[in-house]
Amino acid sequence: MAITEQSLNWDYDGPIMEVTGLEKHFPQSTGIIHQLIGGETSHVKAVDGVDMAIESGETMGLVGESGCGKSTLGEVLIGLQEPTGGSIKFLGTELDSMSDSQRKEFRRNVQMIFQDPYESLNPRFSVEQWIREPLEVHDMDNQDERIYEALERAELTPPENYIGEHPHELSGGERQRVSIARALVLEPKFIVADEPVSMLDVSVRASILNLLRDLVDDLDMGALYISHDLSLIRQMCDRTSVMYLGKVVERGPTEQLIKGPKHPYARALLDAVPVPNPDHNISEPQLEGEPPDPVELPEGCNFRPRCPFAAEECFEEPGLDAFQTADGEHAAACWRVETVDNM
């Protein structure tokens, strides 16, 4: 039920962010000769048919190898990149069909935190200018109070000590808090955090993770947390999606997925995470080599060429419903889950 035509439907009680069949294909630059003779442009299928729904107050983990399309998916979700197919719904409203003012509202309500704390702040802006910018862009009132509040939320206290600083005067952890404050100052409802702690020291990681988790709870935001490391995902996320070559191959409640991964790729990903336990010596990797470029994908299951358990049936492409637990919460795009489980 919308109050005015312009406003987004804030009473919507479905998932805050929902995508179906989402695709992002980048045209691959081919030689000019190739184009002249009328060769077809090939595409890098960075995101290739993803369905995902994220509820308010929930953090969804997105895990996968380098290059599998995690950042691209995150950026498409918040409108930083245009999808080439599929649909994105925010609060139940299709992104494509939003009016200008709704789009502005959308912009204000989805934000992102980037990986590199050293490059994601403009070196020439002070902390205050940097956090004020979103408020200026959206023409918000009470800017000073909002800036103070955001700094306090991000645990940069007392705020007076930070507002005049420039990025080069801050530590990595402090910079990442500034990024968080900037993302929060607009009081967004959905946030994408792309490897926010991978470049931080171990001693401050936990505090940033705890901060993010508390914020999602307190502000009832939806969040997508991107990482290649399941041990970090485990600390942060309620549910987790495992991505391989542009597709989600497994999804489930995080603990359940970590205790019992179903897709061979998820098993390998979990096995690869080093554990701080000296009894656990490094074992032979389950996966050799690296994923192929997502240009010409193999017929059937994407993972088949690298999969130690591949069989005849894998020449047919599995959907995410190929394996499902009774409650439907935990699902994997693999035909051979039961066979492998019994091995």
Add this chain to the structure above:
Amino acid sequence: MSDQNTTALDSESNVDALDTELSTWRERQADAWRRRLAFLKREPMGLAGILIMLAIVLVAVFAPVIAPYNPTETDYGNSLEPPTAEHPLGTDSAGRDIFSQLVFGARPALQIGLLSAISVAFVGMNVGLIAGYYGGYVDDALMRLVDFAYGIPFTPFIIVLVALWEPSKWTIVGAIALLLWRQTARVVRSHVLNLKEKPFVKSARTVGASDRRIIYRHIAPNVLPLVFLYGSFAIAWAILTEAAISYLGFGDPTAVTWGQMLQSAQQSQALARDAWWWFTMPGIAIMLTVISAFLIGRGYEEQLNPELQEP
């Protein structure tokens, strides 16, 4: 830079904290300047350049005070005098005081230099920013324009322009602006290509900043040092060009400029008449100014290179 402390002023936080905040802020600004100027210690040539330029600026500003004579006043009784106590640098064939001409000549030299630098910087920076940021067809079109500008031979082009328009310093400034922006544009563009992929630019787009805002508030300040560098080289080029054009006889004959002095010295065959003071003095003035602009540019460049990697 002035809006940094407004929040602190508006909030009700206690006055002491505010005071220390403000004073540390001021210290930091002073520190920043000290750091920015620190390169002078490491770059004595740059310092020399700045000192020479400063001297020339002072001479230009206080020209009426410094010059003993009206530079255009003729005195045929005293023509072609070698340096004496009365005329420290001698006189020309019309008895005009060389020293006074030199002093007044500093004015058009600096005007032409600075105006050219500003217009080159303005055009070059904007073309570079827009081409680099928007890419695609915009970039293609603008870069072809740059290629075109590169294809035009410098001196002949200026002579043609000056011949078509009236021979004034504005024509020279205009001609230089029309040509020299090409280099600035190209360099700025390549930096923009790099900068626009930085996460902080992505972050600006994420909060909904407009293209204009991203270009001028986020990217431009990060290429400004470069623009300044090419601007200082433009000063040197402009002064040299003015001298060359005037010397070739395409200048404004009524103006008192160093190039014009050289031209009349040449026309009156000063060399054959052994009037060395007439042609060496303006030559030295031109050289000093040009060299000082180059030294400043060079010194700044040395300093810039490490800074560009970590702005």
Add this chain to the structure above:
Amino acid sequence: MTLLEVNDLHVTYAGDPDVEAVRGVSFTLEEGETLGIVGESGCGKTTLAQAIMGALPDNGRITGGEIIFDGQDITHLSNRERREIRWERMSMISQSAMNSLDPVYRVKDQIKEAIQEHRDVSDAKSYERARELMELVGLDPDRVEDYPHQLSGGMRQRVIIAMSLALDPDLIIADEPTTALDVIIQEQILYRIKELQRELGNSMVMVTHDISVVAETCDSMVVMYGGELMESGNVDEIFNNAHHPYTLGLQNAFPSVEGEKRDLTSIPGSPPDLSEPLEGCPFASRCPFAAPECEETVPVQEPVDGHRVRCHEPVPFEQIRDRSGEDETWLSQNKV
């Protein structure tokens, strides 16, 4: 047999101000063993590795202590003498190595260069060795024909490892060899490094900020903080029986996919400024257990069974271990 012995090593970078990045570190490395050096960013790990390798930056100098390699004191060897040992007997995989390949030369030529720098071998022999090395690190030998940009980050890192193995060194120093890579590639590379070590029998120093990498790949470890050694010993001992609050803090800050999920702690505050001399324990300002004596005198503790702890033990170690697992312990002190 002891291959490497470092005694009370000090390293200072000249500058304005001077930075004393390593402040009295001692350890020994046995033949065939792997030693892990852990600690947070800026604590002097890379400096220590470079000092051993004799590859300090121009403004860095060893200002105290000694490095004994295979019975020979190499602390003050001339550059020329160092160069003979370097690469021939010890080699280094440096932190940003995968970006240090020269983009304009084929991989085989870069490996050839590395070999011919020290050995008098023909081109043909060197190319042959290059292919062998590629196979050793798990790459297709035909890729020696590639230029660096044709390889992924993980492949480039393997090429670097191949180059470090080219001359069969006795000691390999790996400075964060997998930090920029994802877990799958990291596992492949670490596994390969361990396999090679088993086959070739060389020793290794593994520098990293990731204690789980140390747990999985090392025999003994050194925990550094603020240029100093906080705790060292056998990996099993340190993981199961750590004493030092900093070591415990790191362990409790580290997530794991094993066992039950637990809350992580963090260590508030920031590391000390290495341009200033320090009285007392460098960790005192962040340590929730610090007592006045910790700020005043440098703790020295005799090693017990190869396990060395530099801590005054302001509170009994038993208690430190129990309380360091709770977030409140760390949050109770003032945040810097």
